Amino acid sequence: AALKQGLRSQVSAALKEGRVTPTELCQRCLALIRSTKFLNAYITVAEETALKQAEESEERYKRGQPLGILDGIPIAVKDNFNTTGIETTCASNMLKGYISPYNATVVQKLLDRGAVLLGKTNLDEFAMGSGSTDGVFGPVRNPWSYSKQYKEKCVPESHSENEESNWVITGGSSGGSAAAVSSFTCFAALGSDTGGSTRNPAAHCGVVGLKPTYGLISRHGLIPLVNSMDVPGILTRCVDDAAVLLGSLAGHDPKDSTTIQDDFKPFELPNLTDVSKLSIGIPKEYHAPGLSSEILTLWSKAADLFRNAGAKVVEVSLPHTRYSIVCYHVLCTAEVASNMARFDGLEYGHRSDMKDSTESMYAATRREGFNDVVRGRILSGNYFLLKQNYEKYFVKAQKVRRLIANDFVKVFRSGVDILLTPTTLSDAALYTEFIQEDNRTRSAQDDVLTQAANMAGLPAINVPTALSERGLPVGLQFIGRSFQEKQLLTVAKWFEKQVQFPVIQLEEVKRHDSGVFQHQKSASFS
Amino acid sequence: QKVSVEVLDQLEHLALVDFRDSEGVERLQKAIQFADQLQEVNTDGVEPMDSVLEDRWCLYLREDDVTEGNCTKELLDNAREKVEEYFVAPPGNIPLPTLEERETFLQGS
Numbered sequence: 001a002a003l004k005q006g007l008r009s010q011v012s013a014a015l016k017e018g019r020v021t022p023t024e025l026c027q028r029c030l031a032l033i034r035s036t037k038f039l040n041a042y043i044t045v046a047e048e049t050a051l052k053q054a055e056e057s058e059e060r061y062k063r064g065q066p067l068g069i070l071d072g073i074p075i076a077v078k079d080n081f082n083t084t085g086i087e088t089t090c091a092s093n094m095l096k097g098y099i100s101p102y103n104a105t106v107v108q109k110l111l112d113r114g115a116v117l118l119g120k121t122n123l124d125e126f127a128m129g130s131g132s133t134d135g136v137f138g139p140v141r142n143p144w145s146y147s148k149q150y151k152e153k154c155v156p157e158s159h160s161e162n163e164e165s166n167w168v169i170t171g172g173s174s175g176g177s178a179a180a181v182s183s184f185t186c187f188a189a190l191g192s193d194t195g196g197s198t199r200n201p202a203a204h205c206g207v208v209g210l211k212p213t214y215g216l217i218s219r220h221g222l223i224p225l226v227n228s229m230d231v232p233g234i235l236t237r238c239v240d241d242a243a244v245l246l247g248s249l250a251g252h253d254p255k256d257s258t259t260i261q262d263d264f265k266p267f268e269l270p271n272l273t274d275v276s277k278l279s280i281g282i283p284k285e286y287h288a289p290g291l292s293s294e295i296l297t298l299w300s301k302a303a304d305l306f307r308n309a310g311a312k313v314v315e316v317s318l319p320h321t322r323y324s325i326v327c328y329h330v331l332c333t334a335e336v337a338s339n340m341a342r343f344d345g346l347e348y349g350h351r352s353d354m355k356d357s358t359e360s361m362y363a364a365t366r367r368e369g370f371n372d373v374v375r376g377r378i379l380s381g382n383y384f385l386l387k388q389n390y391e392k393y394f395v396k397a398q399k400v401r402r403l404i405a406n407d408f409v410k411v412f413r414s415g416v417d418i419l420l421t422p423t424t425l426s427d428a429a430l431y432t433e434f435i436q437e438d439n440r441t442r443s444a445q446d447d448v449l450t451q452a453a454n455m456a457g458l459p460a461i462n463v464p465t466a467l468s469e470r471g472l473p474v475g476l477q478f479i480g481r482s483f484q485e486k487q488l489l490t491v492a493k494w495f496e497k498q499v500q501f502p503v504i505q506l507e508e509v510k511r512h513d514s515g516v517f518q519h520q521k522s523a524s525f526s
Numbered sequence: 527q528k529v530s531v532e533v534l535d536q537l538e539h540l541a542l543v544d545f546r547d548s549e550g551v552e553r554l555q556k557a558i559q560f561a562d563q564l565q566e567v568n569t570d571g572v573e574p575m576d577s578v579l580e581d582r583w584c585l586y587l588r589e590d591d592v593t594e595g596n597c598t599k600e601l602l603d604n605a606r607e608k609v610e611e612y613f614v615a616p617p618g619n620i621p622l623p624t625l626e627e628r629e630t631f632l633q634g635s
Contacts, residue, residue, distance in 0.1 A: 098604060099603075099604070101597060101600035101601065101603070101604070214578050214579065215578075215579050215582070228576070228577055228578070254588065257585055257586065258577070258579065260579065260582055261586075320567070323563065323564065323566075323567050326560060326561060326563045326564055327564065329557070329560055329561060330561050330564065333557070337541065344542075345606070346605065346613050346615055347601070347604065347605050347613055348604035348605060349604075351606040351607065354616075355616045356616060356617075356620070357616050357617055357618070357620035357621075357622075358615050358616050358617065358618040358620070359542065359618075359620065359621065359622045360616075360620075360622060360623070360628075361615070361616050362542045363538075363542045363543070363544070363622060366542055366543045367543065367544055367546075370543060372546070372549075372550070372553075375543045375544070375545075375546070375550070376550065376553045376554070376557070378541050378543050379537050379538075379541055379543060379545065379550070379553075379554055380553075380554055380557040380558075380561075382537050382540050382541045383529070383533075383537060383554060383557075383558065384561065386533075386536075386537075386540075392565075393561055393564065395574050396564050396565075396567075396569060397561075397564060398574030398575050398576065399567075399569035399572040399573070399574050399575070400564055400567050400569060401574075401575045402572055402573060402574065402575035403567065403569065403572060405575060405578060438553075440553065440556070440557065444560070455578075456578060457578030457579070482578075
């Protein structure tokens with residue numbers, strides 16, 4: 001199916017040659033969104049504006065003047081990015097009905113290149129969570145729950161019971177974006193990544209999830225969680241597509257002073273054939289407590305794959321790994337406490353009817369607008385920032401952060417090019433099981449493998465690797481040197497080619513398969 | 527050790543969010559316990575890290591040129607209460623009611 005293929009190999013070419021038009025593509029995606037509504041991946045579907053954008057794109061193709069490779073390509077954006085004229089809610093009551101007057105820089109860049117914005121995707125409230133289960137619009141369902149591969153492995157029970165209670169989570173917090181890409185309703189989606197929020201759902205949904213180096217992509221318009229760690233994330237079905245998106249989004253933005261000033265040159269990924277010059281590091285501390293034996297085996301097999309192909313594979317140590325999650329917990333809640341202070345009901349968002357005083361209005365607004373998770377983090381953050389606690393917690397965490405970042409510097413300095421680790425501890429959990437523990441506990445468990453990369457600001461990518469015994473996706477993570485995305489993605493692409501991750505077999509997608517798309521069994525495209 | 531009611535009250539004042547119920551307070555207790563693990567790490571002689579880009583970039587000042595603005599209408603559109611070009615707030619300088627007087631779970635703790 002053209003939808004299953006990479007941007008460059010088929011769809012862009014197909015658009016250029018007129019084998020499919022942008023409006024057809026857009027309509028197919030919108031129809032698929034409608035028939036996969038039960039996934040709850042989208043909060044807002046911008047049908048009218050999307051069709052209009054598709055029509056404009058079609059005009060450009062007719063004149064032989066497409067804006068580039070993204071012209072006419074349907075994409076989705078996580079609902080914590082500001083989008084002009086389209087509701088931006090962050091899955092919170094605090095911003096329900098909020099229509100932003102501006103586009104986030106990354107959104108603007110995509111629109112400027114002709115991309116078709118289908119809608120805003122679901123997430124955990126204010127991107128706080130690792131399941132995409134804690135937003136006010138309800139949880140996102142992992143498309144793989146409805147795949148042939150998963151259903152075949154399910155213990156047969158009464159069918160109606162099966163459907164309703166057997167679905168698994170997408171992971172989070174960019175679960176909606178991951179589900180949207182995984183279920184073929186769009187070609188790429190934007191997520192955000194503060195502790196793993198792009199890579200975690202990418203792993204659970206079997207898609208590529210890229211966290212770029214901190215400072216490479218503008219955060220202007222991304223509603224901030226942790227200013228020193230947030231990055232926009234890229235979710236696609238293959239590594240080449242991620243490189244295309246990266247090329248469109250990276251670069252200095254005068255509106256975001258934390259973006260580096262260096263010129264960014266978009267690149268095409270070479271087809272690596274010789275890995276003998278590569279040195280792959282396997283950090284032993286990532287053999288974390290709770291890591292499933294399945295994933296451990298997969299990780300081992302991957303290391304062997306590199307070794308057998310001639311690469312140097314070495315065990316390395318990142319000694320402060322186990323404090324990473326604690327450090328994150330303190331710094332994250334502290335920055336959240338600060339960032340959430342802007343929500344007072346005065347200028348935008350929800351406002352309480354309370355009129356007695358400014359403070360009581362603020363308190364009531366925030367009481368009504370935020371869920372337990374958000375309130376909990378604000379209160380914890382404020383606790384760590386109290387004068388009597390500041391040195392002991394906040395400054396201490398900042399010192400530990402340096403130690404964590406230094407661990408990586410030392411390893412890369414010793415000659416290692418790329419680190420190979422698992423992305424998650426296990427495959428996706430059943431929703432009914434996941435919600436038995438509270439958000440903070442889950443996040444602490446699930447972020448363990450991903451969040452050190454946010455601490456150190458390093459680029460990292462999840463590559464879907466294989467299906468678990470339950471028929472669900474498992475991914476592996478590559479972590480690269482700062483601003484060395486080209487090398488990181490080149491290695492990821494090589495790995496992707498080796499593992500040949502299967503295409504999801506979804507009934508809904510097959511139903512929309514008609515003359516426009518040809519069926520392809522394999523996910524590899526060359 | 528447990529966080530005192532005074533501190534909990536102070537937090538509600540500073541954060542302007544409420545604990546809501548015993549779960550909320552328990553959540554904070556657990557968060558503190560979790561964070562206490564940091565004390566195990568030896569950080570003698572280590573400088574706190576503000577930003578991962580500390581080596582690469584100094585926060586720069588740009589020229590004081592007006593490059594955008596004049597969007598009063600768009601900005602006011604999102605506010606619920608306004609009068610002409612003003613955001614309207616309830617009276618300020620009135621502190622949040624004390625523990626005994628306001629509606630909070632902490633009352634009677």
